[in-house]
Amino acid sequence: MTQFSDTRLAEVRQIIDRYPEGKQKSALIPVLHMAQEDFSGWLSPETMDYVASLLQLEPIEVYEVATFYSMFNTQPVGSHVFEVCHTGPCMLRGSDDIISYIKGKLGIGVGETTADGLFTLKTVECLGACGYAPMMQLGKHYREHLTPEKVDAIIEECRQSVA
Amino acid sequence: MGRKLLLEKAHIPGIRSYEVYRREGGYASVEKALRMAPADVVEEVKKSGLRGRGGAGFPTGMKWSFLAKPEGVPRYLVCNADESEPGTFKDRYLMEFIPHLLIEGLIAASWALGSNRTYIYIRGEYAWIVDILEQAIVEANANGWLGKNILGTGFDCQIYVQRGAGAYICGEETALIESLEGKRGNPRIKPPFPAVKGLWDCPTVVNNVETLAAVVPILNIGGEEYAKIGVGRSTGTKLISACGNINKPGVYEIDMNISVEEFIYSDEYCGGIAHGKRLKACIPGGSSVPILPANLLLKTAKGETRMMHYEGLADGGFATGSMMGSGGFIVLDEDQCIVRHTLTLARFYRHESCGQCSPCREGTGWMEKILNKIEYGKGQLSDIDLLWDIQRKIEGNTICPLGDAAAWPVAAAIRHFRDEFEWHVNNPELSQQRNFGLAHYAEALTTV
Ligand SMILES: Cc1cc2nc3c(=O)[nH]c(=O)nc-3n(C[C@H](O)[C@H](O)[C@H](O)COP(=O)(O)O)c2cc1C
Ligand code: SF4
Ligand code: FES
Numbered sequence: 256m257t258q259f260s261d262t263r264l265a266e267v268r269q270i271i272d273r274y275p276e277g278k279q280k281s282a283l284i285p286v287l288h289m290a291q292e293d294f295s296g297w298l299s300p301e302t303m304d305y306v307a308s309l310l311q312l313e314p315i316e317v318y319e320v321a322t323f324y325s326m327f328n329t330q331p332v333g334s335h336v337f338e339v340c341h342t343g344p345c346m347l348r349g350s351d352d353i354i355s356y357i358k359g360k361l362g363i364g365v366g367e368t369t370a371d372g373l374f375t376l377k378t379v380e381c382l383g384a385c386g387y388a389p390m391m392q393l394g395k396h397y398r399e400h401l402t403p404e405k406v407d408a409i410i411e412e413c414r415q416s417v418a
Numbered sequence: 419m420g421r422k423l424l425l426e427k428a429h430i431p432g433i434r435s436y437e438v439y440r441r442e443g444g445y446a447s448v449e450k451a452l453r454m455a456p457a458d459v460v461e462e463v464k465k466s467g468l469r470g471r472g473g474a475g476f477p478t479g480m481k482w483s484f485l486a487k488p489e490g491v492p493r494y495l496v497c498n499a500d501e502s503e504p505g506t507f508k509d510r511y512l513m514e515f516i517p518h519l520l521i522e523g524l525i526a527a528s529w530a531l532g533s534n535r536t537y538i539y540i541r542g543e544y545a546w547i548v549d550i551l552e553q554a555i556v557e558a559n560a561n562g563w564l565g566k567n568i569l570g571t572g573f574d575c576q577i578y579v580q581r582g583a584g585a586y587i588c589g590e591e592t593a594l595i596e597s598l599e600g601k602r603g604n605p606r607i608k609p610p611f612p613a614v615k616g617l618w619d620c621p622t623v624v625n626n627v628e629t630l631a632a633v634v635p636i637l638n639i640g641g642e643e644y645a646k647i648g649v650g651r652s653t654g655t656k657l658i659s660a661c662g663n664i665n666k667p668g669v670y671e672i673d674m675n676i677s678v679e680e681f682i683y684s685d686e687y688c689g690g691i692a693h694g695k696r697l698k699a700c701i702p703g704g705s706s707v708p709i710l711p712a713n714l715l716l717k718t719a720k721g722e723t724r725m726m727h728y729e730g731l732a733d734g735g736f737a738t739g740s741m742m743g744s745g746g747f748i749v750l751d752e753d754q755c756i757v758r759h760t761l762t763l764a765r766f767y768r769h770e771s772c773g774q775c776s777p778c779r780e781g782t783g784w785m786e787k788i789l790n791k792i793e794y795g796k797g798q799l800s801d802i803d804l805l806w807d808i809q810r811k812i813e814g815n816t817i818c819p820l821g822d823a824a825a826w827p828v829a830a831a832i833r834h835f836r837d838e839f840e841w842h843v844n845n846p847e848l849s850q851q852r853n854f855g856l857a858h859y860a861e862a863l864t865t866v
Binding site for chain 1: 507600603
């Protein structure tokens with residue numbers, strides 16, 4: 256069942272309170288972030304319909320927003336999503352090599368998920384960490400100054416956290 | 419040592435907390451501002467000569483004085499923390515290490531503009547910084563700097579943090595407003611400008627994080643004093659985020675009175691080119707501004723020392739100069755391939771185009787495809803002219819400046835490095851190698 260917990264519903268109400276009366280559509284992006292966190296890391300049509308009903312919006316208003324922003328996944332993803340930056344400044348400091356290394360290590364291509372459903376590899380555009388390249392986003396945090404050794408350690412850490 | 423106004427205290431242990439920040443003199447500018455008439459605060463910012471730090475360099479005081487003030491209609495201040503221009507990571511640094519500086523500037527600016535609800539629109543990926551800012555806001559509320567009747571003036575103000583969700587275009591101010599209203603980030607046609615019709619159709623000012631933080635030292639030392647720092651119309655200090663092939667990537671605060679050469683080679687800043695290599699090229703103001711070969715970067719076309727300020731970086735126009743832009747300083751060493759680097763930027767703009775205007779939507783896609791062909795040894799000489807032609811047809815023909823921003827890097831790369839594009843076409847089997855042995859290098863300098 257797609258349904259926020261009571262604490263999360265209270266959070267939604269708090270978010271709506273940030274805007275003037277009648278402007279609760281502004282809560283859409285924050286609430287989609289919450290939904291993606293709570294419901295398996297992606298926004299299924301069912302999840303989007305639920306958010307629409309919660310904010311009293313037409314489902315299409317939710318779909319068009321969910322598909323515009325790159326952080327929203329409209330397809331299922333693995334438990335750990337490696338989002339590696341490949342824009343110019345990161346490329347200058349070896350992001351191509353790091354991406355190849357991760358591909359080899361996980362045995363998947365960009366945009367793919369490992370068969371065990373643990374890892375998804377994505378390439379993303381500049382994340383505002385160019386001085387600390389190469390880098391990736393993993394959940395809420397950035398992993399910077401990546402090396403093959405660091406990547407190994409991150410993969411191990413992810414495996415442990417699931418076990 | 420240059421003068422520091424924003425980051426001077428950023429490294430004091432515990433400065434992220436209200437207690438330490440206040441002990442170090444924090445929030446004095448709010449006490450000062452709230453004793454002044456709002457119009458006088460605007461006047462002070464005008465006197466400072468502060469120019470917007472988000473990229474366009476528009477005078478902040480002037481922008482504030484354009485804000486419409488119809489009776490009975492709320493006005494909004496929105497802080498642009500979308501920071502997504504490749505090469506740029508200065509706002510992140512400021513918010514992460516000294517968040518109260520931004521909150522303090524926002525309160526003073528909200529008073530000046532009459533904004534009772536002020537929003538910080540932050541790029542969605544900076545998720546952990548949202549927590550840092552919200553903590554600072556909670557502390558500011560608890561200590562009476564936010565909320566109802568601040569300092570007994572009758573002024574109510576609240577600050578809210580709104581997360582984006584991954585879209586460079588939402589840094590463009592009208593796209594940002596659309597996004598804040600819960601929609602796709604499609605830029606609006608201007609006019610009307612946000613100063614008249616912005617957030618929820620109310621008068622709105624959108625300013626960059628660094629711009630709003632700079633209001634604090636301006637009020638503390640006075641606009642006139644602030645204007646004495648720097649040179650000419652480049653007043654005050656500027657945050658530069660330096661990256662690429664340098665020894666010390668990072669965020670530096672400069673007073674705009676040093677040379678580009680000093681910035682790159684001095685140990686106080688970038689510390690020279692990494693691994694003792696030679697400097698090949700640099701994009702001095704974020705991915706959207708023209709790339710310059712080393713010879714034109716260190717000296718202007720007239721042979722004068724190029725300075726790190728708005729006018730200095732722009733000297734020579736697009737023919738032989740570049741721009742200050744967002745302060746994202748990207749350095750390329752002698753081993754880097756201009757075609758490949760330009761390809762990543764073209765891909766970036768194709769990915770980030772909102773798709774509303776055909777020249778931008780189609781043109782960015784074509785540019786990426788053609789660059790891809792050239793980079794992978796499948797290009798023809800006529801492709802270089804085609805690329806030039808496409809970028810010219812995008813520039814100036816779109817709703818928002820993203821179209822120009824996509825065109826300029828390609829134009830500048832061809833303008834200054836055409837030989838390298840030709841080399842790729844003529845040497846397809848070698849096109850994946852990175853060292854082209856071409857002209858324009860600067861000899862490695864010992865640090866100055
Ligand atoms: C495509 C595009 C992206 C932009 N991204 C940003 C950004 O991330 N941060 C920012 O402050 N300004 C950005 N701007 C500039 C804003 O539109 C606006 O000019 C700026 O926020 C005004 O603030 P300022 O006057 O303090 O510089 C962008 C502009 C364009 C066209
Ligand atoms: S120029 Fe590009 S990003 Fe800007 S409105 Fe047009 S299509 Fe959208
Ligand atoms: S280019 Fe990778 S974080 Fe900016």
